[in-house]
Amino acid sequence: MLEKDFDRIKEVFGKEPVETEETFIKGWFKTGDLGKIDKDGYYFLTDRIKHLIISGGENISAKEVESVINGIKGVIESCVVGIPDETWGEKAVALVQKSEGFELEESKIKSICKEKLHDWKCPKTILFTDHIPKNTMGKVLKGKVKLLF
Structure with missing residues (x-):
């Protein structure tokens, strides 16, 4: 699962406490995306978890x-x-x-x-x-x- 640590995203989500709690775990933004990294370090999104x-x-x-x-x-x-x-x-x-x-x-x-x-x-x-x-x-x-x- 793709995770990101962005302060700006936290500001936006901070206005919705329930969504913020479900989306951020230990400071990391859970995008809901599944992906992989190839041998050259490129990220590829493959699907959504849902x-x-x-x-x-x-x-x-x-x-x-x-x-x-x-x-x-x-x-x-x-x-x-x-x-x-x-x-x-x-x-x-x-x-x-x-x-x-x-x-x-x-x-x-x-x-x-x-x-x-x-x-x-x-x-x-x-x-x-x-x-x-x-x-x-x-x-x-x-x-x-x-x-x-």
Whole structure:
């Protein structure tokens, strides 16, 4: 998880005591971002902690799965979310917007995901849609997507 120590951020968050207490731990600002550092010391943000899917004790990055699905010919965009599962805690599911008139089946997407990802990362259910719900800023509304499953 990415952490930063910025006095200016503390000033802004200081106006909201509850948020400040939850966001700052021992003086460090918890961004909510997941990331990695490459061999050259560059930082790469990979996902948000709140979008992490935990299935059977394994962490699944929604962005990683979306990247595979979005690379499939005929896919405009996808949104991967975790929904409750009695056996695994959560399971990955995907909402996919495909190109108009393009034939694309759930089995094809699952097959490609299994070629490129560990089996436990692959979406268990895939639904198709004409549009993925977004807010006025164009950000995907993952909460609304979850309600479709």
